[in-house]
Amino acid sequence: MARIELDLAHSYKPNPQQDSDYALLPLSMAFEDGGAYALLGPSGCGKTTMLNIMSGLLVPSQGRVLFDGRDVTRASPQERNIAQVFQFPVIYDTMTVAENLAFPLRNRKVPEAQIRERVGQIAEMLEMSGQLNQRAAGLSADAKQKISLGRGLVRSDVAAVLFDEPLTVIDPHLKWQLRRKLKQIHHELKLTLIYVTHDQIEALTFADQVVVMTRGRAVQVGTPGDLFERPQHAFVGHFIGSPGMNFLPGQAQDGHVVVAGHRLPLPRALPSGALRVGVRPEYLALAPQGERGSLPCEVVRVQDVGTHQMLTATVDGQVLKARCAPEQRLPAVGETVWLQVLGEHTCFYQNEELLP
Numbered sequence: 001m002a003r004i005e006l007d008l009a010h011s012y013k014p015n016p017q018q019d020s021d022y023a024l025l026p027l028s029m030a031f032e033d034g035g036a037y038a039l040l041g042p043s044g045c046g047k048t049t050m051l052n053i054m055s056g057l058l059v060p061s062q063g064r065v066l067f068d069g070r071d072v073t074r075a076s077p078q079e080r081n082i083a084q085v086f087q088f089p090v091i092y093d094t095m096t097v098a099e100n101l102a103f104p105l106r107n108r109k110v111p112e113a114q115i116r117e118r119v120g121q122i123a124e125m126l127e128m129s130g131q132l133n134q135r136a137a138g139l140s141a142d143a144k145q146k147i148s149l150g151r152g153l154v155r156s157d158v159a160a161v162l163f164d165e166p167l168t169v170i171d172p173h174l175k176w177q178l179r180r181k182l183k184q185i186h187h188e189l190k191l192t193l194i195y196v197t198h199d200q201i202e203a204l205t206f207a208d209q210v211v212v213m214t215r216g217r218a219v220q221v222g223t224p225g226d227l228f229e230r231p232q233h234a235f236v237g238h239f240i241g242s243p244g245m246n247f248l249p250g251q252a253q254d255g256h257v258v259v260a261g262h263r264l265p266l267p268r269a270l271p272s273g274a275l276r277v278g279v280r281p282e283y284l285a286l287a288p289q290g291e292r293g294s295l296p297c298e299v300v301r302v303q304d305v306g307t308h309q310m311l312t313a314t315v316d317g318q319v320l321k322a323r324c325a326p327e328q329r330l331p332a333v334g335e336t337v338w339l340q341v342l343g344e345h346t347c348f349y350q351n352e353e354l355l356p
């Protein structure tokens, strides 16, 4: 296993002039030995580009890649000793499940007894022990992708295992099981795993550290808890959560912030000027009329979704969502509700960055 450091940028264009010419804007970050990471972001944000640079399929247009301090920028995937799992199964149909799992080990001339033991261990982890002697050709797409995952995980001497949206073809129910399984496997095998996905649930259940990306920038690297509680960038607030963070434009001055025409006292000193007030639906509580830090809003919708109720309200044309307990009595559509916009969980953003 290896500590992977990136200090680079990448453009697919020969003469990049502006930010939008870069698939990856200049970044400097490290993936620690034995960590479980997810690269999370919408389509086109640069996840696969970053993964391919780590694996050696792509040479960055500027900067370098280090594995345990060694410069591998121009080294091939084989030289870097990387295992990769792609969206679609990469297996041999004519081989049995056991032969497929053993393949990366036989290639490396691992002794047969060790191969048997490791293949047995991986098959058990992936709940495939009963299928070891079956030919891959007759198996379902799900089972074939499980073999691909197993082949990625079977070698214990790899620098890292890179996964590019590996559960895309998997049936939704099995997907849920496999996400948890991969996390468990990570704890047992202690491999460095880096997992690309655009699905936040997948990233948050799998990874200890999530790299959130947008438009070629890694805007935050943090635990799932960090991303929820302290989004460092407004994009993270918006992208993580279901629904994401509520944002209201405001103007800070003299210890107050003017939001939706109301002057609210700030909980701490903030620089004067335009900012955005961010509060997650989970923390947007109903408040008594006129409560300090709250705003009068008009209820436009109340949805009962079983585990909770989602209240939608508007203030000065801005929409706010509040997640409320299932048994809570909520005002009817058209009524006024006071929502606690400022509180201990409220975040403030200037130029999209979280104010400390």
Ligand SMILES: Nc1ncnc2c1ncn2[C@@H]1O[C@H](COP(=O)(O)OP(=O)(O)OP(=O)(O)O)[C@@H](O)[C@H]1O
Residues within 6 Å of the ligand: 012, 023, 041, 042, 043, 044, 045, 046, 047, 048, 049, 050, 198
């Ligand atoms: N081979 C290529 N040549 C030119 N541009 C490319 C190439 N591969 C990717 N890009 C561009 O680089 C940007 C980042 O793409 P990348 O595939 O890394 O994003 P992604 O986050 O993995 O997206 P997806 O989830 O859709 O795969 C996009 O604007 C994409 O169009």
